[in-house]
Amino acid sequence: MKIVIDQDRCIASGQCVSAVGEVFDQRDEDGVVVLLDPTPPADLAVAVRQAAAVCPARAIHVEE
């Protein structure tokens, strides 16, 4: 699994960080998403897909 984020679209909802804090974080200065781990281990796959699905700005893309 490979994750791509689009920081320009992100609206700092924090949904991805609530879903998988191991993979996503937010920048201190403006809350925009930061990718901690672009190729997370398989046991996080379900949570990552959930994060992409709830992202209100459609800023998270998951490639299998």
Next chain:
Amino acid sequence: MTETVNPAEVPQFPGARAARCPFDPPPALHALQEQGPLAKVKVWDGSTPWLVTRYEEQRALLADPRVSADVTRPGYPRSAPVVSRNGSAISFILMDDPEHARLRRMVQAPFTVRRIETLRPAVQKIVDGLIDDMLAGPSPVDLVEAFALPVPSLVICELLGVPYADHEFFQDNSKILIRRAADPEERAAAFARLVGYLDDLVGQKLDHPGEDLLSRLAERIRTGELTRPEAARMGVLLLVAGHETTANMIALGTLALLEHPDQLDLLRRTDDPKLIAGAVEELLRYLNITHSGRRRVALEDIEIGGQVIRAGDGLILANDIANRDPAAFPDPDRLDLRRDARRHVAFGFGVHQCLGQPLARMELQVAYGTLYRRVPTLRLATELERIPFKHDGQVYGVYELPVAW
């Protein structure tokens, strides 16, 4: 494919809730959702915007850049009459990008999940202190005044740098601002008082900056990134959105739980953060207090759900009924704290999705996670039929909630 609508045949929106089901959306909404993803409805001024009732179509439209939240555009379906078109544009919640993003980004930093998490101990202390006071005082008590309203008000005051001593002033004016039934002049006056108040505060922060959010906005005025009226209006938005919503969730959530004792029991017996966090999501979904719907206007023709929305058509995205869409949530009318409800649209969807959601979640987790555990005998001190519900509010809830223990 031109749509001709005979206004006489179009259902009125909003309809009334069923008398015995104060937690469920109006039955008419269920019926409309069954018929299709969107339908024309008639609103207070006689206009006939689209009402979007199904979950999928609602998320698609809320995330669609061809859909505008700009309240000054012709066709925007207002929820109540206003004195002047531009009179009460309450900051970026009613603007489109790039202006919306420019302003929103200035206030995103204090609301990140991790920053909000650092406030949890302080919120726990506030919640415990209010429960101590409640238990030391007379029973019954109005839970709204004693608990539901002070928790988020104290927190948002601290975050913004607004003196809590002024809470009666801003709570009273917020109430008028978000009452659909309020007289337009009265609502405009309440808004003007709040803007004036925040403008004074921003002025004080310009002279004596602190660590709070209003001081950060004052700093942006100094650097020329923000005007003072913009800062004051943003302050009003954050202050009003920051306490009214969470307060209604705490009180209405408590009532819903008291009416579902098996579910309340789950919370009473647990300190498992996962279960509590899941319960908060389910209560957000089930109660969906922002029951006036998200309001938008189409910028271009949009084909969706077998219909064509024309450029200039108004849209009401009824998130309460979308959260009861059986295609998204099996057995949607059941309150089930153990279900995975995180996909709900109680905070909206798209670029306007709630800025304060990490804060609201944390406050609700602490409030629901503490109150019933510390007051296990909490009960309603009147009959359900006597509870005054906010049928006329932009935000649903209860005006008061007498409880005993």
